[in-house]
Amino acid sequence: MMLIELTDVRKAFNQGKPNEFWAIQGITTQFEVNRITCLKGASGSGKTTLMSMIGCLSRPTSGRIRLQDRTISSLPERFLTQVRRHTFGFIFQRFNLIPGLSVVENIMLPAYPLGLKASCLRSRADRLLEQFLLADKASNPVEWLSGGEAQRVAICRALINDPQILIADEPTANLDSRLSREFMSLLDQLSKAGKTVLISSHDPVVFDSPVVDRVVELEDGLVVSGEG
Amino acid sequence: MIALLRKQRYFIDYTLGTMMRHKGKSLGLLTVYTIIIFMLASVMLFSHAMRSEAVALLADSPEIVVQRIQAGRSVMVPADYLQRIGKLRGVTEKRGRLWGYYYDPAVKANYTVMASEQDQLSINDIVIGEGIARTRGLSIGDYLTLRSHEGKAFSFRVLRLLESESELISSDLLLMNPEGYRRLFGIDESLYTDLVLSVRNPREIQKIAEKLTLLLPDSRPILRTEILRTYESLFSWRQGVMLILLLGSVLAFVIFAWDKASGLSAEERKEIGILKAVGWETSEVMRMKFWEGVIISLMAFLIGYLAAYLHVFYTSAGLFEPVLKGWSVLYPSFQLTPSVDGLQLATLFFFTVLPYTLATIVPVWQTSITDPDLVMR
Amino acid sequence: MMLNPAILALLMVSMLVSTMLLVAAAFAVSILRHWDIQSGSELQLRLERRTYLVSTLLIWAFLFEFLSLLLFIYNAEALSGQFVGAMCATGVLNLNPWGWPTLFLKITMFFVAAIWLLLNYLDNRGYDYPLIRFKYALLLLVLPLVVAETIVQWLHFTQMEPNLITSCCGTLFSADAQGVSAEVSGIAPANSILALAISAIVVIAAGVWVALQGKSGWLLSISGAAVFVIALVAIISSISLYIYEHPHHHCPFCILKQGHGYVGYFLYIPLFLATALSLGAGFVSPWRRIVSLSQTVADVLPVISWLALFFFVQFYLTSAWTIWHSRLTMMEVWW
Numbered sequence: 001m002m003l004i005e006l007t008d009v010r011k012a013f014n015q016g017k018p019n020e021f022w023a024i025q026g027i028t029t030q031f032e033v034n035r036i037t038c039l040k041g042a043s044g045s046g047k048t049t050l051m052s053m054i055g056c057l058s059r060p061t062s063g064r065i066r067l068q069d070r071t072i073s074s075l076p077e078r079f080l081t082q083v084r085r086h087t088f089g090f091i092f093q094r095f096n097l098i099p100g101l102s103v104v105e106n107i108m109l110p111a112y113p114l115g116l117k118a119s120c121l122r123s124r125a126d127r128l129l130e131q132f133l134l135a136d137k138a139s140n141p142v143e144w145l146s147g148g149e150a151q152r153v154a155i156c157r158a159l160i161n162d163p164q165i166l167i168a169d170e171p172t173a174n175l176d177s178r179l180s181r182e183f184m185s186l187l188d189q190l191s192k193a194g195k196t197v198l199i200s201s202h203d204p205v206v207f208d209s210p211v212v213d214r215v216v217e218l219e220d221g222l223v224v225s226g227e228g
Numbered sequence: 229m230i231a232l233l234r235k236q237r238y239f240i241d242y243t244l245g246t247m248m249r250h251k252g253k254s255l256g257l258l259t260v261y262t263i264i265i266f267m268l269a270s271v272m273l274f275s276h277a278m279r280s281e282a283v284a285l286l287a288d289s290p291e292i293v294v295q296r297i298q299a300g301r302s303v304m305v306p307a308d309y310l311q312r313i314g315k316l317r318g319v320t321e322k323r324g325r326l327w328g329y330y331y332d333p334a335v336k337a338n339y340t341v342m343a344s345e346q347d348q349l350s351i352n353d354i355v356i357g358e359g360i361a362r363t364r365g366l367s368i369g370d371y372l373t374l375r376s377h378e379g380k381a382f383s384f385r386v387l388r389l390l391e392s393e394s395e396l397i398s399s400d401l402l403l404m405n406p407e408g409y410r411r412l413f414g415i416d417e418s419l420y421t422d423l424v425l426s427v428r429n430p431r432e433i434q435k436i437a438e439k440l441t442l443l444l445p446d447s448r449p450i451l452r453t454e455i456l457r458t459y460e461s462l463f464s465w466r467q468g469v470m471l472i473l474l475l476g477s478v479l480a481f482v483i484f485a486w487d488k489a490s491g492l493s494a495e496e497r498k499e500i501g502i503l504k505a506v507g508w509e510t511s512e513v514m515r516m517k518f519w520e521g522v523i524i525s526l527m528a529f530l531i532g533y534l535a536a537y538l539h540v541f542y543t544s545a546g547l548f549e550p551v552l553k554g555w556s557v558l559y560p561s562f563q564l565t566p567s568v569d570g571l572q573l574a575t576l577f578f579f580t581v582l583p584y585t586l587a588t589i590v591p592v593w594q595t596s597i598t599d600p601d602l603v604m605r
Numbered sequence: 606m607m608l609n610p611a612i613l614a615l616l617m618v619s620m621l622v623s624t625m626l627l628v629a630a631a632f633a634v635s636i637l638r639h640w641d642i643q644s645g646s647e648l649q650l651r652l653e654r655r656t657y658l659v660s661t662l663l664i665w666a667f668l669f670e671f672l673s674l675l676l677f678i679y680n681a682e683a684l685s686g687q688f689v690g691a692m693c694a695t696g697v698l699n700l701n702p703w704g705w706p707t708l709f710l711k712i713t714m715f716f717v718a719a720i721w722l723l724l725n726y727l728d729n730r731g732y733d734y735p736l737i738r739f740k741y742a743l744l745l746l747v748l749p750l751v752v753a754e755t756i757v758q759w760l761h762f763t764q765m766e767p768n769l770i771t772s773c774c775g776t777l778f779s780a781d782a783q784g785v786s787a788e789v790s791g792i793a794p795a796n797s798i799l800a801l802a803i804s805a806i807v808v809i810a811a812g813v814w815v816a817l818q819g820k821s822g823w824l825l826s827i828s829g830a831a832v833f834v835i836a837l838v839a840i841i842s843s844i845s846l847y848i849y850e851h852p853h854h855h856c857p858f859c860i861l862k863q864g865h866g867y868v869g870y871f872l873y874i875p876l877f878l879a880t881a882l883s884l885g886a887g888f889v890s891p892w893r894r895i896v897s898l899s900q901t902v903a904d905v906l907p908v909i910s911w912l913a914l915f916f917f918v919q920f921y922l923t924s925a926w927t928i929w930h931s932r933l934t935m936m937e938v939w940w
Contacts, residue, residue: 011645012647014647015646015647015648016647048601048604048605051604052600052601052604057505057599057600057601057604058599058600058601059645059650060645061645061646061647062645073645074642074643074645074733075732076642076653076732076733076734077509077510077650077653077654078509078510078511078729079732081507081508081509081510081600082509084507085506085507090505090506092505092603092604093604094603096498096501096502096505096603097502098499098502099495100245100249101245105245109242109502109503109506110506110507110508112235112238112239112242112508113235113238113507113508113509113512114231114235115230115231115232115233115234115235115238116231116234117234118234157506161507169604272610456686457686457687457688457689460686460687461687464608464609464610464687465608465609467609467610468608468609468610468612468613469608471610471613472608472613510654510657511657511729514657514661570679571611571676571679571680571683572610574611574614574672574675574676574679575610575611575613575614575676578614578615578617578618578672578673578676579610579613579614579617582617582618582621582669585665586621586625586665589658589661589662589665590658593657593658593661596657597654597657
């Protein structure tokens with residue numbers, strides 16, 4: 001079953017100016033449900049730009065992106081965000097936790113705009129903390145966490161709205177190889193629990209990992225291998 | 229609907245947390261904002277209270293005062309004018325008044341001297357206001373010596389001190405026996421300073437004034453309603469001028485607020501970027517910032533207004549004292565009667581919260597449109 | 606020229622609002638020219654982001670405009686003490702030919718603003734912003750109104766002569782005088798109360814119909830507008846008599862005074878809100894045929910209609926209450 005379908009997607013920056021630059025130059029591909037796909041490529045190859053378009057963080061300059069039966073490439077930001085927060089969970093390279101807030105507050109952050117009942121939201125967060133062995137750290141400020149813990153908090157935050165698809169951008173860049181392997185096994189668990197995972201990475205621990213179902217290689221904004 | 233309210237609660241919670249984390253910045257803004265509201269509110273409360281005092285004072289003054297004009301200057305009114313007025317319909321009482329000013333070189337100040345019949349003062353007794361008592365160091369039973377028109381020294385015994393609701397007016401007042409007054413200033417028995425008429429029905433005042441100008445062609449009737457109206461416009465005009473002067477500081481504040489709102493630290497910018505990335509929408513970030521503005525404005529308004537209230541009504545506008553002192557040496561340590569006016573509150577709101585809100589719209593928007601994929605770059 | 610804080614505030618607000626609308630109008634032109642929702646070009650992305658700024662600006666502008674309507678009336682009341690012959694706002698509005706136009710423009714702006722904000726709310730819920738051109742075109746039509754209001758209000762305040770003798774409500778709203786206000790004052794109380802009662806039945810029926818059917822909002826708009834007119838006439842010709850307990854005092858402003866318990870605000874505010882909402886209903890319901898809006902219209906239209914009815918009923922109950930509690934009995938009128 002197709003989940004995400006890209007048709008001739010292009011993205012330009014500084015359009016119409018002398019430093020115009022096409023980061024993505026026409027990509028047509030699909031991503032399937034319940035699999036772990038890795039976008040591989042050197043920095044500047046367009047992986048992050050592509051991921052941000054798939055994840056509804058930005059819009060392609062031209063081309064079409066379909067999410068299940070809905071075209072999302074022409075949605076204005078307001079509606080992209082609505083799609084995004086119900087469909088996607090994000091894990092960023094530098095974890096991007098907000099310092100000064102506690103672990104549990106950081107985790108609940110993406111759910112604030114949904115206006116859930118406070119007790120309901122809190123119990124959801126507690127369940128995730130439990131699952132990722134962070135229950136005793138719930139009220140600590142995030143600055144106190146180790147790298148591995150911060151990564152797990154970031155995963156919890158990505159999962160708080162129970163998204164279908166997880167997007168991880170260079171998730172292992174700040175982890176040593178032991179933690180990286182641990183992270184991959186966590187992804188494996190999530191995939192087995194029914195999540196679709198999209199990772200961008202140039203770390204062999206990731207793209208050579210047995211849990212990855214498919215590797216798509218990008219170069220200069222084009223897919224060079226792993227199509228279809 | 230409930231979800232919408234809960235959402236706002238989350239935003240308020242979050243923005244309160246953010247403000248606590250950036251205490252310095254929030255406190256700085258709050259302080260300046262509060263000071264601005266404090267200044268404006270002080271001016272408004274003060275002039276409004278002054279006006280109320282004046283109105284309260286005029287409330288028991290006679291409806292019509294008649295002055296005599298000779299060669300364009302007001303002069304003493306002959307006592308037989310009272311007879312010439314005769315019996316006018318609607319006039320319940322008419323009498324002559326004696327009053328004037330006495331310059332006391334010892335304290336370099338003017339006293340307002342009035343002859344009083346109600347107080348049954350003997351010829352040597354006077355009643356004085358707090359201001360005079362304070363500057364001359366007088367208390368009941370002491371003597372005050374005044375120089376008469378011929379240069380003779382007259383000594384008066386202080387019978388009591390004036391206690392009045394509105395000390396602002398009574399502070400420099402000196403009441404004495406009419407006979408004593410005439411002797412002190414050398415005024416003939418047949419003259420009065422002016423005449424006053426009491427009229428029961430306000431609708432008849434205008435008519436009576438017209439009749440007076442016919443009966444006494446050289447007189448000028450002054451109506452209480454006219455004085456009130458003049459006071460009204462004088463005080464609101466004065467308030468307006470003060471406000472225009474203060475608008476400069478409001479403008480400075482607007483620039484300050486704009487600067488504070490747009491000058492985000494890298495850390496704050498990243499924070500907004502994270503919020504956008506994890507699923508907050510532009511309008512939601514703006515909403516969150518809107519609550520920040522509401523909280524700051526509300527706090528500044530409450531604190532500033534309360535401080536102004538205390539300043540004006542409990543410390544007698546202590547900060548304005550140097551300005552007001554120029555008016556009279558006998559500056560009274562008066563207590564104004566507290567009064568709050570809805571129109572005034574609304575106006576104050578328009579002069580402070582509105583400019584602040586406008587100043588922050590553009591910076592808030594600029595913050596809110598931070599690219600959601602910023603944190604991925 | 607009068608120089609008091611409230612006047613300064615009003616002048617400042619109207620100039621700020623005009624400036625905000627000018628900025629918005631400039632943006633509206635570029636929306637009309639360049640908007641293309643299908644495109645992902647940077648120009649389109651910029652325009653989309655700017656809509657957030659402009660609609661925020663407009664929400665505030667219209668909110669301030671509404672507050673300034675209240676302040677304007679309240680201030681006219683407060684100023685009446687400073688002019689010979691003025692007993693209430695009527696006298697102040699009569700001071701020069703600009704007083705009444707300012708008030709009418711402000712009231713018009715209130716309704717237009719309410720409709721625009723409703724359209725904006727609706728548009729922001731359609732994933733392809735289907736009303737964007739319509740609403741910004743409408744904005745270009747609103748701009749002259751705001752500018753006119755600023756100018757007229759400026760003239761009104763700068764040409765106030767403190768020694769001018771003005772005529773008070775007793776002369777303007779009296780059956781013996783001439784002009785519209787006199788005609789209205791001269792209407793027999795029995796007729797106007799009857800008309801008010803009929804209008805209540807009609808508007809409630811229309812509102813319930815629109816709310817339950819989720820369509821034909823224009824029914825509510827037309828009956829709402831009619832109620833607005835009938836209600837104002839009724840206030841002048843009869844309700845005010847009951848409030849003042851005086852058979853010949855017809856002023857629509859004196860009821861705002863403290864002496865009458867500010868009852869006027871309890872009549873006017875629900876009436877204005879209800880009218881604005883019912884006018885809005887007519888502007889909301891046609892869009893239910895647009896795919897991206899049909900769900901929102903189906904959700905919003907009943908809410909608007911019920912809210913409008915709620916405020917209308919509040920207005921009717923307040924009117925009935927004032928009549929019921931009045932010690933004025935008009936024998937020759939009713940029996």
